[in-house]
Amino acid sequence: MKSAGHTSSLFHRAAPVTLILLLLVAAWYVAAYALNAPYQRDLNARQGVTVTTGELVAQTMRQQKPTMPAPHQVAETLWKTTFGVPVTSRRSLVYHAWVTLSSTLLGFVFGTLLGVVIAVGITHVPALDRSFLPWIITSQTIPMLAVAPMIIVILAAVGVTGLIPKALISTYLSFFPVAVGMVKGLRSPEVMHLDLMHSYDASSWQTFWKLRVPASVPYFFTSIKVAIAASLVGAIVGELPTGAVAGIGSKLLAGSYYSQTIDIWAALIAGSVVAMLLVALVDVAGRLTARAMGARPS
Amino acid sequence: MRIAPNWQALTALVLIAAALAGLPFTAAPGAVLALLILWLLALAALAALIAPATSGLVATFGVLSHAAVFLLLASLAGAEGTARPSFYAALAAAWLLGWRLVTVLSGDGRRGSTGPGWGLGLVIPALFGLWILILWEAVVRGAGIPFVLLPPPSAIGHKIMASLPILAADFHQTVLKAVLFGFVVGSLAGFLTALLADRYRFLARGLLPIGNMVSALPIIGIAPIMVIWFGFDWPSKAAVVIVMTFFPMLVNTLEGLRASGAMERDLMRTYAASHWQSLFMLRLPAAMPFIFNGLKINSTLAMIGAIVAEFFGTPIVGMGFRISTEVGRMNLDMVWAEIALAAVVGSLFYGVLALIERITTHWHPSYRR
Known part of the structure; x- marks a missing residue:
């Protein structure tokens, strides 16, 4: 009985999502026809060929540089560049995704460490709380992604190239959710619990390790889920300036230079898949940790 | 009125003494200005040691230490890139006094102390932002960091x-x-x-x-x-x-x-x-x-x-x-x-x-x- 209920709830949840995704793919095909047809009609008129509507539709689905590539064209390119070439090749999407992923992960680790350190500082030093916290929030209203090219160029001028500059941008984007989430988490223990620690004559160090840190774990995983997505965006934008020769961002830029729309869409989808995998990974890690710490399954 | 030792003011005094011993600040002449700066800083540090910290006293040491740091920045004119250790000692002393000011303003963080009011809620972060600009300006011009790497805030202001x-x-x-x-x-x-x-x-x-x-x-x-x-x-x-x-x-x-x-x-x-x-x-x-x-x-x-x-x-x-x-x-x-x-x-x-x-x-x- 229980498993039947489970499947029906899965169906209950999956059906609307699947339907809307199918509608999106259908809309994509319609858009591909609508956006590509004017150019195709123009081309046919110039070559003096007359085609039926059916042939025109088929033609719009197999242009070399379509305004809007059809889903199957993108899927074909994705398949070819993921499985059709060796992963070490510069034409392989796996290779580019790996370049982006490595700087994402490095920046994510830096950013998480920085965010945790800042949060610990803010919860323990009142002067930092009053003076620094408002600036952390202000720092995120600054479109820091816009500075990404400058950071890359400056660091290249002092001889730092490769992974580190991109990772620094990811660090900047990912420290904020962690810092804010951890401040909330480290302050989440109730007054009652704090008073209990106080009545045990616990030092502030003991209170920190035995009460505040365990209490902050759920907040930690919620915020690193946001942070890892932000890290990926940072890494991709960090690859846009002229210096980068590899990575998903450079694929996007190269695609836009040569109007290789199919390549752009393929790179975009590759980036999205990486993002989803990373978020799912963090989610699983969070669930496992929660279970190991004895949380009740919800 | 009594003396209330706090580590920021005491360290600042030590740094001021070190800066005095290590004069001059830069390669450019300016001994009188340097002595004036250190004197202002010492006054501010002493004021920061007095308890209870009345609002007049806090204002005095805040104004004194910030006046000193602006004179310190002014003393860099024409001597960019030649700052010596004593310059940084004076800068660090001023920075510690700034930190002391923020600590006092945010109510020392004692349990039960009331949070800052609306005005202070703006002043404290503003001081923090000001100090980022001061340290940026002082280090970039003091150490002579190339313009293409990081321009000082004053140059950016002029450009704007x-x-x-x-x-x-x-x-x-x-x-x-x-x-x-x-x-x-x-x-x-x-x-x-x-x-x-x-x-x-x-x-x-x-x-x-x-x-x-x-x-x-x-x-x-x-x-x-x-x-x-x-x-x-x-x-x-x-x-x-x-x-x-x-x-x-x-x-x-x-x-x-x-x-x-x-x-x-x-x-x-x-x-x-x-x-x-x-x-x-x-x-x-x-x-x-x-x-x-x-x-x-x-x-x-x-x-x-x-x-x-x-x-x-x-x-x-x-x-x-x-x-x-x-x-x-x-x-x-x-x-x-x-x-x-x-x-x-x-x-x-x-x-x-x-x-x-x-x-x-x-x-x-x-x-x-």
């Missing part, structure tokens, strides 16, 4: 003043055209879709997981596609902003529409209120904090989207265009001027939304005193 027309044109192109249009259309579309999804739950069950997933995706990557579709001018940037702002608004509004309590909804049902009546009279007002949260997220996203989209091709005006070309020409003061502009606009945008939120949701517990 000198190129106001260019900044105004970029602001007009990027913010007034792309950001505002995209923000309004994207947020409105997200909001209306959320209302529709709320009416037909099937739609919500499909859209909510997709919306949550999309928030993790690097949407900014659609910028080159939009440039191909809508051309180089601002419509393509606005399109990027629309796509970026749509989903946060959708997800937040849907979340907010579920925020009203079951009891209140039951009350509406006993009044025989229609779907739209209960929507407009109960559930939308209850959703306001969530909607404003979405708008605030969108204000940041809109700025980022418009500026980054300009990296993929623009007419020869716009903040993103200026940043990418001036970086290429190593005119870093212009780049920083644009960043400062973006920071001010971003903060104002956020601030205005926060202000409207305060006015419209004054009933919310987080604003009650």
Whole structure:
């Protein structure tokens, strides 16, 4: 009985999502026809060929540089560049995704460490709380992604190239959710619990390790889920300036230079898949940790 | 009146003594000025040692230490890159006094001490920001860091003043055209879709997981596609902003529409209120904090989207265009001027939304005193 209920709830949840995704793919095909047809009609008129509507539709689905590539064209390119070439090749999407992923992960680790350190500082030093916290929030209203090219160029001028500059941008984007989430988490223990620690004559160090840190774990995983997505965006934008020769961002830029729309869409989808995998990974890690710490399954 | 030792003031005194022993500050002559600076700092440190710290006393040591640090910066004129250890010792002493000032102003953090009032809530972060600028200026000019790496704040200030027309044109192109249009259309579309999804739950069950997933995706990557579709001018940037702002608004509004309590909804049902009546009279007002949260997220996203989209091709005006070309020409003061502009606009945008939120949701517990 229980498993039947489970499947029906899965169906209950999956059906609307699947339907809307199918509608999106259908809309994509319609858009591909609508956006590509004017150019195709123009081309046919110039070559003096007359085609039926059916042939025109088929033609719009197999242009070399379509305004809007059809889903199957993108899927074909994705398949070819993921499985059709060796992963070490510069034409392989796996290779580019790996370049982006490595700087994402490095920046994510830096950013998480920085965010945790800042949060610990803010919860323990009142002067930092009053003076620094408002600036952390202000720092995120600054479109820091816009500075990404400058950071890359400056660091290249002092001889730092490769992974580190991109990772620094990811660090900047990912420290904020962690810092804010951890401040909330480290302050989440109730007054009652704090008073209990106080009545045990616990030092502030003991209170920190035995009460505040365990209490902050759920907040930690919620915020690193946001942070890892932000890290990926940072890494991709960090690859846009002229210096980068590899990575998903450079694929996007190269695609836009040569109007290789199919390549752009393929790179975009590759980036999205990486993002989803990373978020799912963090989610699983969070669930496992929660279970190991004895949380009740919800 | 008694002496209340605190480590910031005591360390500052030690540093002042060290700076005195290690004079001069720089290669340029200026012994009288240096002695004056150290004397002011010593006075400030002594004032910081006296308890109880009355407001007059706090003001005195604050003014003295900051006067000293501005003289210290002035003493760098004509002697850039020649700062000696004693200069940094004096700077560190002034910085410690600044820290002491912030500590005193934030009420020492003792349990039970009341938080700072409205005015101090602005002064304390302002002091922190001021000190970032002071340390930046002092280190960059003192150590003679090359201009192409990091220009000092004073140079950036001059550049802003000198190129106001260019900044105004970029602001007009990027913010007034792309950001505002995209923000309004994207947020409105997200909001209306959320209302529709709320009416037909099937739609919500499909859209909510997709919306949550999309928030993790690097949407900014659609910028080159939009440039191909809508051309180089601002419509393509606005399109990027629309796509970026749509989903946060959708997800937040849907979340907010579920925020009203079951009891209140039951009350509406006993009044025989229609779907739209209960929507407009109960559930939308209850959703306001969530909607404003979405708008605030969108204000940041809109700025980022418009500026980054300009990296993929623009007419020869716009903040993103200026940043990418001036970086290429190593005119870093212009780049920083644009960043400062973006920071001010971003903060104002956020601030205005926060202000409207305060006015419209004054009933919310987080604003009650």
